[in-house]
Amino acid sequence: MSHGGGGEGAAAEPNLTPLLDVVLQLLMFFMMCVNFVSEQVNEDIKLPRSQAVKPMDKSDPDVLFVNVKPFALQDFQDRLPADVLARVREKFRDGDECILVSGKEPMRQQELRVWLKQEYDDAKLAAEKRGDKEVKTAIVIRGHREADYGKVWDILDMCKNVGFRRFMLRALTKNTPGGAT
Amino acid sequence: MTTRRKHEEGPEPTLPVTPMLDMAFQLLAFFVMTYHPSDLEGQMELSLPSESITQAKNQEQVKSDAAAEKNPLELPADVTVIVRTQHDNVNNGLISDLSLQDTAGVHPVGNSLDNLRDELKKRSETVENKENIKLQADAKLKWQEVLNVMDACHQAGFKNVSFVKPPG
Numbered sequence: 001m002s003h004g005g006g007g008e009g010a011a012a013e014p015n016l017t018p019l020l021d022v023v024l025q026l027l028m029f030f031m032m033c034v035n036f037v038s039e040q041v042n043e044d045i046k047l048p049r050s051q052a053v054k055p056m057d058k059s060d061p062d063v064l065f066v067n068v069k070p071f072a073l074q075d076f077q078d079r080l081p082a083d084v085l086a087r088v089r090e091k092f093r094d095g096d097e098c099i100l101v102s103g104k105e106p107m108r109q110q111e112l113r114v115w116l117k118q119e120y121d122d123a124k125l126a127a128e129k130r131g132d133k134e135v136k137t138a139i140v141i142r143g144h145r146e147a148d149y150g151k152v153w154d155i156l157d158m159c160k161n162v163g164f165r166r167f168m169l170r171a172l173t174k175n176t177p178g179g180a181t
Numbered sequence: 182m183t184t185r186r187k188h189e190e191g192p193e194p195t196l197p198v199t200p201m202l203d204m205a206f207q208l209l210a211f212f213v214m215t216y217h218p219s220d221l222e223g224q225m226e227l228s229l230p231s232e233s234i235t236q237a238k239n240q241e242q243v244k245s246d247a248a249a250e251k252n253p254l255e256l257p258a259d260v261t262v263i264v265r266t267q268h269d270n271v272n273n274g275l276i277s278d279l280s281l282q283d284t285a286g287v288h289p290v291g292n293s294l295d296n297l298r299d300e301l302k303k304r305s306e307t308v309e310n311k312e313n314i315k316l317q318a319d320a321k322l323k324w325q326e327v328l329n330v331m332d333a334c335h336q337a338g339f340k341n342v343s344f345v346k347p348p349g
Contacts, residue, residue, distance in 0.1 A: 016199065034216060054223055054225065145323065145325035146324070148321050148324070149320060149321075156344065169227060171328055
């Protein structure tokens, strides 16, 4: 270096190790906190807000997600193949109740009943093999905030009639009135 | 080999930290930008009595559990919140009228959730069943409004809210 021509001391280098430690700790924090969207969770559902909800128990693997929302064609416009989109367009009009479950086309209540029955029968067989008396599968209802109460009630009633006994309602957490907003 | 190294006066090995730091910063920037702490999803459990429990063992139980057998989405409760909505281009799907039903009859509480909460707090001191409450809402009520009513019930001390079939 030109300015260091007079002496022969060691080159002054900033010590990056503590900085790297801090950065890696921050990185670890964000990696653990990041909430990767699960395959079964539909992003189009705008969940209602509630103060009564508790943090999710992600250790429960035995769950079925049922998403309910008013149908909007633009939600599916660029996501579905043309033939499926044509079927969906025939079946629904904007504002109709639309039920979304993982790996299936948008459904109406009658189709949901068939699907739930199949899932219940499979779960019952698996439970019998394990030696359990009851099916422990939980139905997670993710209702859009604009969905009608009557439609959600119909789905809960249908699940109950099929045989499911555990239900969970999903919502976004809302701060309490006395707490920070 | 080891003895030869001991005697050598070569330069100290240095670990190149800078590229690692660059990469760590990039990853950090990605996670900071994709982090949304405000939209945390939660859930509330709505357990029903198991089939083995609902099966009556004698005639008296059949009578007392008749309502639950008719509709297992309902838990036995002393108070029912009735929520009405109108589709009049003003309150489409929003709460238009709230009332409380108990053994003494139906008592209107207006359309304010604060009023409902205060009334429920008063009732919770007198009723026998302080945990359970029923909610009967119109079919066209928006789901967000249902959860707002459930919040009011929770704040008044009723922990278990069960749903009654919508009228009509």
